[in-house]
Amino acid sequence: QSALTQPLSASGSPGQSVTISCTGTSSDVGGYKYVSWYQQHPGKAPKLMIYEVTRRPSGVPDRFSGSKSGNTASLTVSGLQAEDEADYYCGSYAGGDNFVFGTGTRVTVL
Amino acid sequence: EVQLVESGGGLIQPGGSLRLSCAASGFIFSGFYMQWVRQVPGKGLVWVSRISLDGRKTGYADSVKGRFTISRDNARTTLYLQMSSLRAEDTAVYYCARENSGAKDFWGQGTLVTVSS
Numbered sequence: 001q002s003a004l005t006q007p008l009s010a011s012g013s014p015g016q017s018v019t020i021s022c023t024g025t026s027s028d029v030g031g032y033k034y035v036s037w038y039q040q041h042p043g044k045a046p047k048l049m050i051y052e053v054t055r056r057p058s059g060v061p062d063r064f065s066g067s068k069s070g071n072t073a074s075l076t077v078s079g080l081q082a083e084d085e086a087d088y089y090c091g092s093y094a095g096g097d098n099f100v101f102g103t104g105t106r107v108t109v110l
Numbered sequence: 111e112v113q114l115v116e117s118g119g120g121l122i123q124p125g126g127s128l129r130l131s132c133a134a135s136g137f138i139f140s141g142f143y144m145q146w147v148r149q150v151p152g153k154g155l156v157w158v159s160r161i162s163l164d165g166r167k168t169g170y171a172d173s174v175k176g177r178f179t180i181s182r183d184n185a186r187t188t189l190y191l192q193m194s195s196l197r198a199e200d201t202a203v204y205y206c207a208r209e210n211s212g213a214k215d216f217w218g219q220g221t222l223v224t225v226s227s
Contacts, residue, residue, distance in 0.1 A: 001172050003154070034212025038155070045205060045220060046147075046155065051213035089155050093212050097160050097169020099145070104154040 004029060004090055004102035011108040012080045020105045022073040022090030028100050030071035034093035037066060037075045041086045049088075050075060077107070085109045112136040112216045114206050119221030126196050126225075132189040132206030132218055139187035140164075143209040146180060146191050148202035149220075156202075159191065160209065174200075196225045 005023040012018040022029065022037075029035055035053045038046040048057050050066035053073065063078045073092070077084050090102035118130040132144070146158040159180040160169045168180050179192040189206050203222050207214035 003156075032212070036213035038214070040155075045217040046214070047217070048213055048215045051211050051215070055211075057215060091155075091157070091213070097162075097167060098171075099157040099160065099169075101147075101155040101157055 001094065001098060001100055004092060004100055006088075006090060006102040006105045008103075009106045009108065011110055012077075013110045014080055014082065016080050017076060017078045018080060018107060019074050019076045020088055020090075020107070022075070022092075022102045024071050024073075024092055024100070026071060028092040028094040029068065029073050029090075031095070032093045035066070035068055035073045036091045037064075037073075038089045038091065039084075039086045040089065046089065080109050082109050112208065114208065114216055114218035116204065116206055116218040116221040119204065119223045121224045121226065122196055123227050124197060124225055127192070127194040128196065128223060130191040130193070130204055130206075130221060130223070132191075134187045134189065134206075134208075137208070139182075140184040144180075144182060144189045145207045145209050145214060146189075147205045147207055147214065147217075148200075149205070150202045158204070161189070193223070196223075198225050201225045 037050040040046040053068045113135045115133045145160045161180045177195045181190045203220040205220045206218045208216045
């Protein structure tokens with residue numbers, strides 16, 4: 001149950017795009033379609049942004065998109081806005097009744 | 111409106127026990143798997159445990175296996191986490207979350223557990 005690997009930080013100017021990677025193994029990210037992404041602002045509970053690799057829950061702007069290639073999933077935030085500044089975590093089903101989160105990425109809007 | 115409200119956190123001595131509760135409302139509780147996730151303040155999210163619809167199937171992170179027990183009462187629409195043999199490294203904010211399509215689509219506000227003498 002090792003954490004998925006994410007970059008510590010990412011940044012972009014308003015209006016630009018930022019992409020965050022999430023690297024796991026064939027036993028988690030690469031083996032299942034159940035990859036999700038969460039946004040967390042300081043002092044708040046996490047919020048689901050992407051599920052099943054590419055799907056957006058109702059109410060999440062289409063500026064947020066997800067993808068996966070092999071054992072690496074990615075979250076792209078297009079048209080960066082000030083309110084996108086937050087911590088982002090990926091998560092993946094890992095077989096049986098197990099789940100694993102990523103190490104987290106701090107996104108800064110310059 | 112889906113609501114998840116955790117309670118039961120607090121200060122506990124190492125080796126002690128504590129039971130967390132998560133009161134659910136606004137959805138058919140018995141129709142969803144449920145999970146616990148924890149987060150040391152300033153650190154990342156860590157999956158803790160998962161329970162099936164009827165409570166018969168459970169899963170745990172290696173770090174809590176044998177010490178924590180997840181359960182649910184569908185009649186009371188409440189999720190529980192019984193924690194025993196608590197260690198300093200169990201200090202964290204504990205969140206309950208609803209599982210949907212392999213993701214955690216709704217989260218509670220969290221309850222802080224501090225293990226310290």
